[in-house]
Amino acid sequence: MTAQWHDACATDDVDDEDLITLKLADQVVAIYNTPEGFFATAGMCTHEDESLDGGLVMDGVIECPLHQGRFCVRTGKALSAPAVENLVTYELQVRDGRVWVRV
């Protein structure tokens, strides 16, 4: 299936230095609001089956709520154990106060 752009949420829906997760095209997607801008990755941790929704966003990094594995929100790169597998990232655009994600 080819990726399509989805109107995911309003920019105001995501607090500063925080994230929300939602389902787009059957995928759980995390949308982050950081001082460097908005980013989107897969919304489930790659270590175990844990939603990143309750995680901590800090310095462009999402920390998983279960074991504090860390990922770069921009690249999806796994930064520290117990997370070793990178997160999938999605293209994202902000248009007229709306966040669009290509999934």
Added chain:
Amino acid sequence: MITNATTSNIHMDKKQLKALMRRSDRPGLKYLISWVALLVVTGIPVMLSVGTWWFIPAILLYSGCFAVSAYALSHECAHGTAFRTRWLNEAVFWVTSLLYYEEPLHRRYSHASHHTHTWIEGEDNQMPYAPIPLTFAGWVEEILGLGLYWHQTKMFVLHSLGIFSDNVKRVTPESELPRMQRNTQICVAIYVGLAAVSIWAGWMWPVYLIVLPRVLGGPIMNAFILMQHVEMAENQPNIVQSTRSFRTNWFFQFLYFNMNHHIEHHLYPTVPFHALPKLSAKLGDQLPDPDPGFLSTHWEVLKITIRRSLGRNDRSRKIRQAFSDDLTGADHDRSMA
């Protein structure tokens, strides 16, 4: 079986929780500096009293301060919650794990399994070595930490050689095993190197300030660790039933990095140690009353194990305790309670 806040039916406002999760270097640094100062203040009498009777109380006091906090700080750093600055967290993690006697990466992975499967037999890699429910002999074994020493020593030897048990492989991604091997080799090199330099230079301070305190402080440290889940229910998803929080005085809270709020820690492990009292207050009556102080709770645990060993009623009215048939291997039934 997974254990977390959801499976424990505990709820917390997301915004309030995120506020508690926020990181800062300041509380961790304050604790670290205070702990090092405490070790200096209690360590000087140790060094000055060598060869006298004063050495015994001096080293016992120092050992308690040394071992409990080395464990607690290493645990906090394993979660990455001690400091906001990552390199600081990892540097302190290495040092305190070396003092605690465990290779840091193994510590992180085995502790992750403890959080995913808290007190689930065969899945939680940090269950007691003695059979549950604990008898008096089991209590002695756990307090002396003989199983832990043997286990960790075996890990240092086998992991240095690149040999990993099925249990370690179960909780560690394959791609991490070479790193675990390299880390273990570094740890062994540090231990052997320090021993060799000490023998060559005639230093005794590593014995008086590290080795003896780890051994003598071990039972106090193990008493704190044992309290976290002992006599609580096994093999069920509710952390409130499998885990114990207890009250204690400010000094023990300090030494233990607030881990007496242990249910709260298991529910939300991303909340740093310094915010646990606030988290506890926010969770309010979703949590059971904490057990009485460290000494009185542990005294109850000890009495339970003695009564059980004598075949007498092992129920306590003073601390939270699972029904006997929630403890693996118990041959009692619920009607005895």
